[in-house]
Amino acid sequence: xxxxxxxxDINALLGHRFAGGNYRLEHWENVLxxxxxxxxxxxxxxxxxxxxFHLPITGSGTSIAEMFxxxxxxxxxxxxIESYDWEIFEPLREEQDYRVEGCIASAERCNxxxxxxxxIQFVFDVSEEGRPVARSTITWHYTRxxx
Amino acid sequence: MKWSEGDSIPEWVMxxxxxxxxxxxxxxxxxxxxxxxxxxxxxxLPMNLGHRTxxxxxxxxSYMVNMLQAWAGPACIRRLVTRFxxxxxxxxxxxxxxxxxxxxxxxxxHIADCDIWLEHAxxxxxxxxxxRVALPD
Numbered sequence: 657x658x659x660x661x662x663x664x665d666i667n668a669l670l671g672h673r674f675a676g677g678n679y680r681l682e683h684w685e686n687v688l689x690x691x692x693x694x695x696x697x698x699x700x701x702x703x704x705x706x707x708x709f710h711l712p713i714t715g716s717g718t719s720i721a722e723m724f725x726x727x728x729x730x731x732x733x734x735x736x737i738e739s740y741d742w743e744i745f746e747p748l749r750e751e752q753d754y755r756v757e758g759c760i761a762s763a764e765r766c767n768x769x770x771x772x773x774x775x776i777q778f779v780f781d782v783s784e785e786g787r788p789v790a791r792s793t794i795t796w797h798y799t800r801x802x803x
Numbered sequence: 804m805k806w807s808e809g810d811s812i813p814e815w816v817m818x819x820x821x822x823x824x825x826x827x828x829x830x831x832x833x834x835x836x837x838x839x840x841x842x843x844x845x846x847x848l849p850m851n852l853g854h855r856t857x858x859x860x861x862x863x864x865s866y867m868v869n870m871l872q873a874w875a876g877p878a879c880i881r882r883l884v885t886r887f888x889x890x891x892x893x894x895x896x897x898x899x900x901x902x903x904x905x906x907x908x909x910x911x912x913h914i915a916d917c918d919i920w921l922e923h924a925x926x927x928x929x930x931x932x933x934x935r936v937a938l939p940d
Binding site: 685688689691692693694695698699700702704705706709710714719720721724732733735736737738739740741742743744745747 | 817824825827828831832833834835836837838844848860861862864865866868869872877878880881882883884885886887932
């Protein structure tokens with residue numbers, strides 16, 4: 657049986673800020689990423705919007721592995737996705753330097769019947785020279801003792 | 804282009820979800836989760852999924868992105884909210900579908916709010932959500 661983190665430890669994640677940083681989606685990366693989706697490369701240097709998952713995470717100075725660890729995931733297999741919310745104010749482009757800031761906007765213990773899990777929401781803001789470009793909100797459930 | 808509430812968005816088909824593409828995606832995302840590249844790890848789960856890897860959430864979502872872009876243009880998406888009621892497995896044929904729920908004009912742009920989903924012939928809706936899209940003139 658896995659040891660469930662203290663609820664106070666989960667609640668304490670609220671407001672956690674990542675270091676912040678920059679990210680440039682290289683052409684080769686966009687080619688591979690777009691290929692994975694089964695689509696053709698977009699015209700005029702546009703990046704496939706699916707970049708809005710990893711660009712903010714990596715650009716803000718964190719990683720999927722660190723996000724798992726922050727919520728004390730019992731294993732890599734134990735994370736369930738509640739939702740992804742991507743707001744796009746300007747199209748993402750290849751070879752463009754973006755600034756990214758990220759934080760934990762919500763962290764709470766949830767109980768639904770016999771199911772107990774921790775719900776953690778990450779918010780990442782992508783900008784270019786101070787102009788907002790996109791916002792990615794990732795909400796994951798950290799399941800407890802389900803594996 | 805004239806669109807109105809209730810119109811269907813032309814579907815986008817992924818004929819076979821690829822385990823190899825999941826592997827490439829895992830590397831690009833720096834995603835350590837073995838569910839995306841280790842069939843034995845998936846088979847060991849108490850979910851009866853068999854020896855098939857599980858598609859990354861963003862990759863399943865991207866099929867709906869492809870549908871929207873094929874319909875309204877490469878820079879059309881303004882917002883995308885996606886939920887994940889079921890997993891997508893390698894080898895599956897999945898179809899992205901959508902329906903316009905509202906058309907409006909905002910700041911001179913024609914905007915369509917849409918329900919979107921990813922569907923499997925036997926398992927039903929795998930992903931679902933809402934999109935806000937700018938329509939071409």
